[in-house]
Amino acid sequence: MKLxxxxxxxxxxxxxxxxxxxxxxxxxxxxxxxxxxRQKGQTEIYRGAEYSTNMVPKIKVEVAxxxxxxxxxxxxxxxxxxxxxxxDGKIFVLDVAQAxxxxxxxxxxxxx
Amino acid sequence: MKxxxxxxTGFGALAxxxxxxxxxxxxxxxxxxxTAEQMAxxxxxxxxxxxxxxSALVLMMSVPALALFYGGLVRTKNMLSVLMQVxxxxxxxxxxxxxxxxxxxxxxxxxxxxxxxxxxxxxxxxDGTTMAATFSNNLYLPEYVFVIFQMTFxxxxxxxxxxxxxxxxxxxPLMLFTVLWLTIVYxxxxxxxxxxxxxxxxxxxxxxxxxxxxxxxxxxxxxxxVHINAxxxxxxxxxxxxxxxxxxxxxxxxxxxxxxxxxASLLWIGWFGFNAGSNLEANGVTAVAFINTFxxxxxxxxxxxxxxxxxxxxxxxxxxxxxxVAGLVAITPAAGFAAPVTSIILGAFASAVCFFFVTTVxxxxxxxxxxxxxxxxxxxxxxGAIGTGIVADPALGGQGFFDYxxxxxxxxxxxMMAQVITQTKAVGLTLAxxxxxxxxxxxxxDKTIGLRPTPEAEVxxxxxxxxxxxxxxx
Numbered sequence: 001m002k003l004x005x006x007x008x009x010x011x012x013x014x015x016x017x018x019x020x021x022x023x024x025x026x027x028x029x030x031x032x033x034x035x036x037x038r039q040k041g042q043t044e045i046y047r048g049a050e051y052s053t054n055m056v057p058k059i060k061v062e063v064a065x066x067x068x069x070x071x072x073x074x075x076x077x078x079x080x081x082x083x084x085x086x087x088d089g090k091i092f093v094l095d096v097a098q099a100x101x102x103x104x105x106x107x108x109x110x111x112x
Numbered sequence: 113m114k115x116x117x118x119x120x121t122g123f124g125a126l127a128x129x130x131x132x133x134x135x136x137x138x139x140x141x142x143x144x145x146x147t148a149e150q151m152a153x154x155x156x157x158x159x160x161x162x163x164x165x166x167s168a169l170v171l172m173m174s175v176p177a178l179a180l181f182y183g184g185l186v187r188t189k190n191m192l193s194v195l196m197q198v199x200x201x202x203x204x205x206x207x208x209x210x211x212x213x214x215x216x217x218x219x220x221x222x223x224x225x226x227x228x229x230x231x232x233x234x235x236x237x238x239d240g241t242t243m244a245a246t247f248s249n250n251l252y253l254p255e256y257v258f259v260i261f262q263m264t265f266x267x268x269x270x271x272x273x274x275x276x277x278x279x280x281x282x283x284x285p286l287m288l289f290t291v292l293w294l295t296i297v298y299x300x301x302x303x304x305x306x307x308x309x310x311x312x313x314x315x316x317x318x319x320x321x322x323x324x325x326x327x328x329x330x331x332x333x334x335x336x337x338v339h340i341n342a343x344x345x346x347x348x349x350x351x352x353x354x355x356x357x358x359x360x361x362x363x364x365x366x367x368x369x370x371x372x373x374x375x376a377s378l379l380w381i382g383w384f385g386f387n388a389g390s391n392l393e394a395n396g397v398t399a400v401a402f403i404n405t406f407x408x409x410x411x412x413x414x415x416x417x418x419x420x421x422x423x424x425x426x427x428x429x430x431x432x433x434x435x436x437v438a439g440l441v442a443i444t445p446a447a448g449f450a451a452p453v454t455s456i457i458l459g460a461f462a463s464a465v466c467f468f469f470v471t472t473v474x475x476x477x478x479x480x481x482x483x484x485x486x487x488x489x490x491x492x493x494x495x496g497a498i499g500t501g502i503v504a505d506p507a508l509g510g511q512g513f514f515d516y517x518x519x520x521x522x523x524x525x526x527x528m529m530a531q532v533i534t535q536t537k538a539v540g541l542t543l544a545x546x547x548x549x550x551x552x553x554x555x556x557x558d559k560t561i562g563l564r565p566t567p568e569a570e571v572x573x574x575x576x577x578x579x580x581x582x583x584x585x586x
Contacts (some may be wrong), residue, residue: 044365045424045428046366046472047427047431051365055347
């Protein structure tokens with residue numbers, strides 16, 4: 001099993017979700033996050049006082065998948081979240097040791 | 113009996129009121145120095161109604177309008193302290209006004225033209241039957257109405273000052289400052305600009321007026337007394353107190369521009385009472401002041417946003433709201449004198465000047481005027497006060513002024529250059545007097561009981577450290 005974590009541009013969430021649903025992905029966890037990479041932050045101006053924020057709002061998507069599916073999940077996110085501009089985000093893939101569905105007690109691939 | 117009131121030297125709608133407000137027995141013409149019994153027949157219910165409504169509108173400018181406008185601009189941890197400071201200052205000022213403020217501002221000082229006496233302290237001798245003059249011969253207001261209206265001005269002016277050193281002042285020392293400042297600075301200023309014997313009495317008492325009124329300065333609703341006065345006191349305060357911890361090193365963005373928008377909008381609405389109420393009567397000039405207050409503000413709000421678009425590439429809400437306030441400040445002394453078109457120009461120009469001060473001058477000089485009390489109220493007030501000398505000229509559609517040394521009062525001949533010089537003198541005296549005395553007061557309180565909280569209390573936020581509460585508990 002793998003956990004795919006993607007940091008994406010907020011307006012790309014719907015496209016990513018549709019692409020993953022098309023692969024048969026059953027669920028995902030979505031979080032609003034802030035952070036910075038190579039993309040420059042934004043500048044806010046209040047009566048001439050400039051505040052540069054190097055933290056940019058992003059969306060973190062977490063998807064647990066089977067080993068078979070993980071490659072296609074990464075590919076789908078990479079394509080659907082891509083704008084070609086700086087700040088499109090990153091995808092990380094982690095190994096998952098165990099998964100449990102709380103309602104039934106099922107484990108691992110069946111629980112995903 | 114002598115009756116007094118404030119003036120913008122200028123106006124009474126003599127032409128209108130003299131024909132319509134006269135009781136039947138007075139058809140031969142106005143009565144010089146009427147008796148109390150005669151005055152009682154010279155009260156107009158429309159004037160009384162408008163003045164009481166105006167008074168309530170001006171109170172609304174302080175609480176909640178100013179409190180929300182300022183509160184939204186500070187950080188979350190200081191929101192409640194600003195609300196409390198404004199509410200408490202309004203309450204303190206109301207009591208001080210009744211105690212000795214009204215008497216100091218609006219009784220004759222005899223040969224002293226700087227401040228009045230204490231003959232009406234604690235409203236001694238004032239009751240439901242005593243009268244106060246207006247700008248028209250033989251037209252009076254119940255004295256309580258005038259006391260109430262002027263009380264709201266005394267309430268808001270010291271509350272304006274706190275924006276200059278918001279987020280870094282202790283509560284009780286600020287209250288002490290309020291009492292002292294009102295007594296030593298505000299009441300004398302109000303007396304100097306607004307006190308005179310009234311149109312039915314001045315011809316027989318030609319030197320019974322405050323110093324600046326006697327110069328012939330025009331200040332319809334308080335450009336000098338309220339805005340320049342509070343603005344320069346604010347600058348003195350922020351210089352004595354020093355910069356906030358972390359100023360220019362850490363971001364200090366406004367915590368709620370939504371609140372600021374609510375406050376600024378209520379200020380605009382309340383300002384109709386402030387400016388149009390300052391005519392003391394309900395007539396055509398009241399409408400002049402009202403429409404000028406409307407359009408100067410609109411022009412100023414847009415002007416600031418346009419300048420921002422040019423300078424920063426985006427028009428901001430805070431900019432538009434700041435512009436609106438700058439326009440309101442600038443039109444205050446000119447409200448009953450200007451014409452709508454000249455008001456628009458005055459408002460837009462003042463807005464651009466204030467923008468420059470708030471964004472450029474403040475950063476260059478490095479003083480920490482937290483909410484730009486100096487940059488908007490003092491600078492906008494100066495532009496408005498001097499501009500009044502220009503826009504009041506009948507040649508530009510202005511209202512000119514009345515000569516009250518003759519009976520009945522007559523239209524005076526207008527000399528724009530001379531008026532601008534007089535206006536500038538009034539501004540200069542206000543800046544010098546208020547600036548110096550306010551600085552001394554701040555310094556004295558700071559060195560005795562201390563004005564500034566400890567660094568730990570300041571960093572924690574005044575809400576918890578001074579008041580033991582939070583503005584928001586989510």
